[in-house]
Amino acid sequence: MHIRWKELNISERLRTMYMAILSIVLGFILGAVFIQGSGLNALEAYSAMFLGAFSTPYKISEMLVKSSPFMLAALGFAIAFKAGYWNVGVEGQIVIGTIVALWGGIAFKYLPSILLIPLIYLLGFVGAGAWSLFSGILKAKYGVNEILTTLMMNYVAFWVGHYLVHWPWDDPEVYVPQTIPIAASAKLPILLEGTRLHVGIIIGVITGIVIYMFFKKSTLGYCIRAVGLSLEGARYGGVGVANTVIIASFLSGGIAGLGGVGEVLGAYHVILENLTYGYGFVGIAAAMLALNNPLGIVLSSFFFGFLYTGSLYMTRGAGLTIGAIQLFVGIMILVTLVSPLIENITKRKKPKPSISNESR
């Protein structure tokens, strides 16, 4: 599953892209079957979806706003994945990111923006990282399956968030369950006047590039990849496996948490009930679609941003109900997860070159 961009020749690179695109197309076809099957016009629905995401600058900006938390969640997931650690707790780590951001945006409101925003990002990173560390330590020190612990921690985070939104931080002046807002100085700068497009998307893209370089250039990235590719090999190479897994789980959670921070500081300035519901799992799908390549994740996250914002327009454009849209998005996510599968199947069909065979 691990793909190194540089060592692949052009045709292989294209092939990897092609697999991803193929699975997306497959998703659209299946989606169309489903829409037609429920008596609606798929072509109309899809054109509504594309127009909904791209027809005006505002719509494009909304798509980008949505992409940024997906991107950070996916990047977080990918970091741990390279260490062979399945952090399916990115969902909860995003929630922790939102909570820390809201708290920071209120508690330190006396600070100027230039200090406050980086501080909140740092706190969000550390907070969500520490949250993730719980599962990481259990895995590294006691061999507890991380898929279970990270998944369960999602529920804990979800209900902590739920509690805060309904009780201590509830805004008494608003009827819907939402928290009091952060200070004005904590709000992220807007990139495009009249939209919600905040710098979070830039932070996402930069994080993608940084992580790409991290795996290429840093000693820690080398060790993380060694652990993920071969535990025995890493041990042989003197890599402290347990510590590396712990560090990877921390970084993974921390980066996912940044996605939550961006939602509070940039897009909403409050926490709404279910604000980031499902973001983590979309992030995992985005990471899988990109075969965990950090640069690929940047692209695949835009795709999911498009899917989420565009699909909402299918209600008005083609008469799909919200439930039907969620089902459609679900189908798309499932099918994109097939991308690595297609990759594996085609790989298996090709016989291995004899030079590597002979000696075995």
Add this chain to the structure above:
Amino acid sequence: MKNITKSFPGVLALDRVDFSVEEGQICGLLGENGAGKTTLMNILSGLYHPDDGEIYINNKRVEMRSPLDAINSGVGMVHQHFMLIPVFTVAENIALGSGESVSTVEEKVKELSEKYGLKVDPRSKVSQLHLGERQRVEIVKALYKKADVFIFDEPTSVLIPQEVESLFTVFKLFAAEGRSIIFITHKLNEALAICDEITVLRRGKLVGNVEPRNTTRKELATMMVGTEFAPVEKASYQPSETVLEVMNITALRDDGHVALKDVSFNIHRGEIFGIAGVAGNGQSELAEILAGLRRCIKGEIVVNKENLTNASPNKLRRKGVSYIPEERINVGLIMDFTVAENCILGKQHEKAFSRSGLLKTDEIYRYAKELISSYDVMTPSTDCCTKVMSGGNLQKLIVARELTRKSDLLIAAYPLRGLDVRATEFVRQKLLDARTNNVAVLFISEDLDDILDLSDTIAVIYEGRLMGIFPQGKADRKEMGLLMAGVRESG
């Protein structure tokens, strides 16, 4: 087999190769790694389909579309890596896919094993059998499927000398019954000793057929490699200061059984200390303990007068211990890493390659190129995935990495296993070079010839105990063979 051609992406594995074996003949198939021996036999046993060429059995053209076709045509293969399911019993393994009940199979297996002197108990679990026994199971399995043509892929590499002899007896027995034997090997002596005819392949091409009585070891080696090579020469051993002291080491295997019991020995500068024994008698565990990958529960390890019992792999490396592990794939090398990345495995924290958390990429590439050229590692590039390299080159890469550093002790666990002639000679020479450079070398091998050729001191290990330690001149082949089987001669 006529005109067999097979290509894999980027490689022509077999180029119009003709091969034949007659009834009752033992035919040796000789060649380096990558020569196409295994590919040719995989085609005969139906695992691969040739791009071109024809296969005839008993003058009848056959199509091998699957292993089932091969079995039906009477071709049986005893693989180098046994294809048995460990948790099943012998009979269950053989019954698999035959559609017959386990009890019928048990009866037949008993019959066959008595008839050919292949001692196996059909009711014992495969996981409890040692490698020699597993091989006998594979042979019985092929017999059971009524094979007339037996392919043996490097069968002797897991056997002690006595077992090799009994395997050869089985070969002769089969041949006398009119069955044909194809014996894949890279050990020239064995091919010369047993075969009626020897076919040599080189880089996917047929080099020639020779009869053992009309050829010499040297001529065969030249045919395999294409160029002549000089036999390894070795200066005499001068005892000097102790590098490694192992005192009363006791350790457990992964399954909790005792792997090593009260093992003690010393290795000196410029000494090759050979450990002979059938694989699985505690050698792997010993190597792992010395490399810091396994803990011992009793005893002490002293390197250069410093107590390093149960130290970490990193610490041992810093103290001058190099390690060529038994498993090349995914222990010694990480297969999904690039060649350059593998060149610094274990050195990733050294100042030469890493500064304030960042890898010095330029340095690493320069170093990788240097290793590759000075150790003659064949690889498309330093940026290439390690996966595509052949076994011999993988081992060269490990040897290059482990020897291109200041070390006082080299642990070499089965460093020659599965290597072709040229790579074997190369690695042997490098071990001797290390010895010349005053490195203490621990050399683990199951091949008694290699042990006798290289070692200055020889220990025999059996069930986790050292059965005896001999200076090179005092070691007698026959006695060692017996010790390897756990038999101590009285007196």
